[in-house]
Amino acid sequence: MRTNRILAALLAVPLAALTLGTATTAQAADPHLQVKSLVLNRASVAVSSLNTVPVTITLEGTAGPSEYDTYYVAFERVAGTGPKDDLYSMPLKLIKGTPQDGTWQGVVNVPSTVNGTIKAARVIAGGYLLGCTSCGEDYPVNVNGPSLAVTGTHIPKLTATFTPKVVPYNSPFSIKWTMTDSQTGKPYGSKLKVMLRQDNGCVEGDFTTTTLTDTAGSITKNYPAGNYVICFMVPGNPAPIFSDGAIPTRPGIVTATPSKTSAPVGSIVPVNGTAQSAYNCPVNLQRLYGATAWRNVGTAKVRSSWRFTVNAQPAYKGKIPYRVQLPACNNVLTGVSKTFYITGV
Incomplete structure (x- = not known):
């Protein structure tokens, strides 16, 4: 795509007689x-x-x-x-x-x-x-x-601004896309032809229909709830000359339940739970020390089903507070489960 404002600078160089090397x-x-x-x-x-x-x-x-x-x-x-x-x-x-x-x-x-x-x-x-x-x-x-x-x-740079900033699961959202000149930090100064697509539309279907940004290089689109691929492209021939995507930031939602609420001191108690949309992210089993200090006492990875299992081990007799923490990972924010208790006997 060509703008009316900036012309391509073309190097005048002689013919590059570049003959093919040995075939594979x-x-x-x-x-x-x-x-x-x-x-x-x-x-x-x-x-x-x-x-x-x-x-x-x-x-x-x-x-x-x-x-x-x-x-x-x-x-x-x-x-x-x-x-x-x-x-x-x-x-x-x-x-x-x-x-x-x-x-x-x-x-x-x-x-x-x-x-x-x-x-x-x-x-x-x-x-x-x-x-x-x-x-x-x-x-x-x-x-x-x-x-x-x-x-x-003057290579293009894309910024995606989500509303809301953290998108709840199962909620619609909007994205304000803004394309600027990465060298100057300013818009190109004219309306730009772009393609906004989602899901399979990012790789197949109609690539001739475009829409226009405003002169600041911005365009806003509303999106339905769900987890799917979202992309922004600048048309070219035969393929887009620029393409990028955006992922909404999601809240960290963690649940955890011990397989037993009491167990002999030193024994292993599996704790099962879920961390939404956090596949392959780490989760930490934490135990409360004193009144406010939560310390990691175990860790595990979230499976593709979003489920995980960590092992608790009661260290003393009495009611022991635990929780599971998900550190911020990919596009998911930090989250913690409700506090649960295992009584050491």
Whole structure:
């Protein structure tokens, strides 16, 4: 996507005669396509803000009998820190020869968000399907292709502000999305085309429908209750040039129940409980020392069912206060169970 305010800065460099390196075993085993060379017309490029700069790709190869006469090239990050780690070309069309022995050419639209170095990693036959890492790839050819050094400036930065700030489970919420220039900290100054999606819509479905932010780069959307993937994308061709997501902060909700309310001193008493949405997070069994000091006396990990088991061990005769604490983990805040008691006998 191009803005009216900031033009792409393009490095004028000579043709990068970057011939494909040795093909991988996966390619050699594929009877359909043998890539002889893969060349970019640039070795480096500079891109600013939400613009893209086309870089021409030329592919030469031979193939056996095949239904394919169109290819895509997939690039992957090998260095740098841009927010986007992969990139796909537009379709490469046959410009010379035949589908069995020919030359294909097309462009890859390079955004600032791939700032760093990207490298041609695969040639995909047929078509590109957004969000699918193995589709169109009923026949991928792995390649040791040319690299492209990308200098990205005024790279977009996304902020997501939730209302409420901590979202209760089973409650709707809203997100104010704001896209700004990471270099200046200011908005780009024009309305931006964006795509707001959720759940499966983040990786499949309609990627042509967009909506506009305001001139401050902000847009607010209401979301229904539930746990699902939420994403924000900036459209590109053939794939978004920027994508990110957001996860609501949730309250820590912990329950815990001892398997026995009394047990001989020194014996093991399993304590079972749940920690909502806290899969693989640690929980601490705590015992009260004195009037106010809770100290950890055991720990466990929350299972995929959100359940856990910790073991209590009464240290003395009498009524002993315990609780289970969930430290803040991922997007779940700290939480504690109600106090329960085990009597040592």
